[in-house]
Amino acid sequence: MLAAMSASPLTPRSPGDASARSSGDACPGALRLHRADDGALARIRIPGGVLTPHQAKALGEAAAGFGDGELHLTSRGNVQLRGLAPGCGAELAGLLDGAGLLPSERHERVRNVVASPLSGLDGGGAADVGPWLAELDRLLCGSDRATRLSGRFLFALDDGRGDVDALGADLALIGLGTGAALRVGSTDTVFRLPASEGPRALLAASEAFLDAAGDTGAWRVEDLPDEAGTALSDAVVRRLRQAGVTVSPDRRPRPLEARSPAPGPVRGGPRGAALSVGVPLGRLDLTQWQLLSGAGEMRLTPWRGVVVTGVAPNAADSFADALAEAGLITGPGSPWAGVGACIGQPGCAKSLADVRGQAAAAVGPPGRLPVYWSGCERRCGHPRGEWIDVVATPDGHRISHVRGDRADEPVTVRHDPAALAAAVASARGSGG
Template sequence: MLAAMPTPALRSSPQATAVSRDRGDACPGTLRLHAADDGALARVRIPGGVVTVRQAAALADAAKRLGDGDLHLTSRGNVQLRGLHDGCGGELAGLLDAAGLLPSRGHERVRNIVASPLSGLDGRGVLDVRRWLTALDAALCASEAAQDLSGRFLFALDDGRGDVAGLDADVTVRATADGGAHLALGAAGGALRVPVEEAARAALLAAETFLETARASGAKVWRVDELALPYGELLEAVGRRLTAGGIRHEPRSRETGRTDGPPPGVVGDALSVHVPLGRLSARQWRELTRVAAGELRLTPWRGVVLPTRGGHADESLAHLARLAATGLVTDPHSPWLRVGACVGRPGCATSRADVRTDAAGTLGAVGPHGLPLYWSGCERRCGHPRGDRVDVVAAAEGGYRLSTAVVGQEPRTTTMNDPARLAAALAEITS
């Protein structure tokens, strides 16, 4: 029997729902650790997901010496270190600073930048967004005002293929075929065309305008979509700021984005793998760094892209086989691509279940088609993906509640008291 379940409605515009935060942003970082049930947690910002092999080694060393030994990927291409020992904050900061992962202590939590992970590697993007990434990160760290951004504020740099443009970032810059760039805010609305060489500066000015607008209105908000303004007003304010900064701009309609990342396998001059539930063991991380040609690119879909040296196909296939032997996903048809989960028990005090064990144990019930699944230990659904899905949420009374989250459709729900009945429950909820 399907029953109605209260699920937050999907908004049609970025200003449709006003939010007021009655406390400061407690989002963890490298210098501000979060106390979890399995020890302290650090979130290391990796702009664009790009980490050199040397930096990757430093992260692995920090995880081994101070934490649980694993590296945990987030939905923004960042890295979390879990199970950290008490009092290790100073040593951790020193390790990361020496590796170049802490360029500004005042900005370490606001360096949230996702970028098209295959940019410059497969010939599909309009341009390589690396120059934007470097320029935006430098400008962000040089901006005193930007220190007031929330640790949840997100920039997205899209090379024109539309992958990270679908992540509803607070500020999105997307390359266009006519040689320009479109600047957009939040989840909906229009865009401003800006010169490609000014894209990074325009993105920072847009973020600073958001801060000024929120401060002037007295709103305590962390993200663009939480700001209660008439439709288009914030974009107009950004346009005025761009004019004052000498950046030409014109209004444009906004192109839709996707919500999927690179498929596993050989993709252009790169290898792509998926990390089940985002957790990388020391062995897996070591194999990734051995294969990578200088750097790794962590994706917002809990995957890793490894630029290669353009070797022979047989060599690439041999590398994939080595990575698959460690448990990484190299098959584009793997059910793991459609299954995600929060950390659950025992790492999270609010979780009602060991959702990762249940998700792994029911993988065989996940068919090749249909909606992806996201397992959550409570109604907060931490880390849930964008796009249509089935939320599998641990219930207070035991078992799980399954609820569809599909744009334009009312949610459908059912219950599942035994994970062995997952296939039947999915058939019921999607029939």
Template sequence: MLAAMPRPATSPSPPGDAPARDRGDACPGTLRLHRADDGSLARVRVPGGLLTAVQAKALGALSESLGDGELHLTSRGNVQLRGLGPDCGAELADRLGETGLLPSARHERIRNIVASPLSGLDGLGARDVGPWLSELDALLCAGGTTAGLSGRFLFVLDDGRGDVDALGGDVTLLAQDDGTALLRIGTAPATARIPGARAPRAALLAAETFLEQASGTGAWRVPDLPGGARSLLEEVVRRLREAGPGTVTTEDRACPPDSDGPATGVVTGPQDSAALSVGIPLGRIAPAQWRSLTETARHRGVGELRLTPWRGVVVPGVERRQAARSLDELGATGLVVGPGSPWTGVGACIGRPGCAKSLADVRAQAAASVGGAGLLPVYWSGCERRCGHPRGEWVDVVATPDGHRISLVRGEERGAPVSVPEGPGGLAAAVAAARRGRG
């Protein structure tokens, strides 16, 4: 019988020194494929998660013709193609370029931008951040120095509702009701209030200033900087004030602790239209499911899909009278279309057989232990790296050489782990008990 799940400590552990980097940034892209145990892997950056129906159809076709047939969503709203052959790189790049998914070979790995998925759709938020997204992506791809950013550096565009602000970006723009924007560096509470029209260029300036301060330090992201986020913000504010008109002030605004992202189901908007929000079990989309999504977007929506950082998909522009029927059709393919799904809150890394570092087939274990609705989120990891793990409060299940280790995580705080030995039975019950918050 599993002992009672220990609660996290009441205070976070002290921060350590900035991590030393003894190798270059090996983050995969579409021009730099990663060799995995199930073949090569390509990570296609999709800024803001925004795909046209034509681009979505092309991604599905590429996965079926060159890879394992499935599309794998990441925690940044990007797409991974797995099971690729060793010699497909040129064809993959050419076909992605034809659809506009590879606008700059020098910058393709640094186009890491997440945006509020429902921005401009549900009448909430302070502004539609779509124009910010387009401008910032164009500025990044045109910049000479921005190509030096690592593939891990993250830009966040929050429309004011606080959903993606909680993801802990390196540079965050947070829309305000008065038309201004707050610029956040890292997760520090200090922010700079700037005119909304200057927001994308301010984000670019912040990234360029980061590169200057990171030079020679091995820092890939803001938390790695020896001087920290506040020092970087102070320098960015100084440069913003010198660069042009418009009042730039500083104020403290705490970063939200966590967010679950858009609820699954029909999302109604201010006009006679709706959006469909669906979840993807374990972030892995089968060909038939992807075709259903792209056909829904093409025939009943505005020809667009929005991938979310919570491994979900939003289909905008569906007529309200068709929304319920369209949602049922997507649910029939195995997608999550309502909060009652047992898959809600269940995540896992790729695990075996795709990853050589993994100690277990954690996706199969997660599928066998989905439990029920209304439980704490759980994330299964095949090794200590915990690739793609969530933020906020969640149950951490890590494969070990002799079983699994389960602990409760709340932000930066982690409870004492409980070990579950290798063997039949017991694991699913232990995970279920942890997700209920008891032994």
């Protein structure tokens, strides 16, 4: 059991500290490949995680023809291709472009948009974010200034249920019973505005951020110096009012928990059968990908899962059975539920351990809290909210209970797989 002692910051940092940004934004994309220990890596932005069957087929062909034969889902609902062969960049770009996955070469790294994956499917939420998603992507790809955004800058389109609003986006548009609300950074203050103006407001707010960032080196809203961050919301409101948008401040605390859709049939909506599917460690082989993409539209979630829409009602049960037989999660009770990990060794040179293999070895009965395994202190892709943090260190693994941006006093388990599995299970079950 983890002791609930005095909490400390999860990752000590100073807002506005641009020292780590002096070399520029090296965030990978579909056209800017990143060299990893297992070969080149491409990150393909999928706004809202939405993929047509044609686009999904193209991604499968890319993984098979150029990469390691797997598709890796990210915590922003994007896709990474790993183990890419040397010199494949031009062919890969041509394949993606032909499938409509590169609507603008200049903007491909800034199309970072997460969206409520069940919006319009289950009767929940206060708005269908689909129209917002299409319009925001059109506006982004048509803006010269947007090309200056970092590949890490994040937009969120939340249908009102609070799922993606909790993910810590730089700018969030939230559906309300009447109209919408714009959140800038992590503040509890939001700005109500007409729903139809939401995408335009997001673009204007991103341009205001670029003005505020100036030469500070800030990539994201949280990186701004205190004085610039304080002035950003005022600048956004001024821009919107000058554009004729009616804006009024309101208070809406950001949700603390970003809850993923439960695996299983999506019920309550008007659009026919849909299925929420969990993906162990966010990694899909070609057989699994082809099964998922063969049914209908796919919505990749920020929790490294997939919502498949358009499933024929008379085939829903057999489809779920086939996915489960292929190793995917289609219902409650899976030991993989809530288990995540970074790529670890051998794919990442900075990782101190094969954390995916260790996570698999430690899988047991589902715990109350999610757990995330990281191969180093960077904790790439870690969740938000409350979770169990397992970090590989030279001395073993450090385990702590995280709540928001604070972590309880950790315990360290030396190099003993059985003891590590037991400590993780205890931490997840007890909550600290």
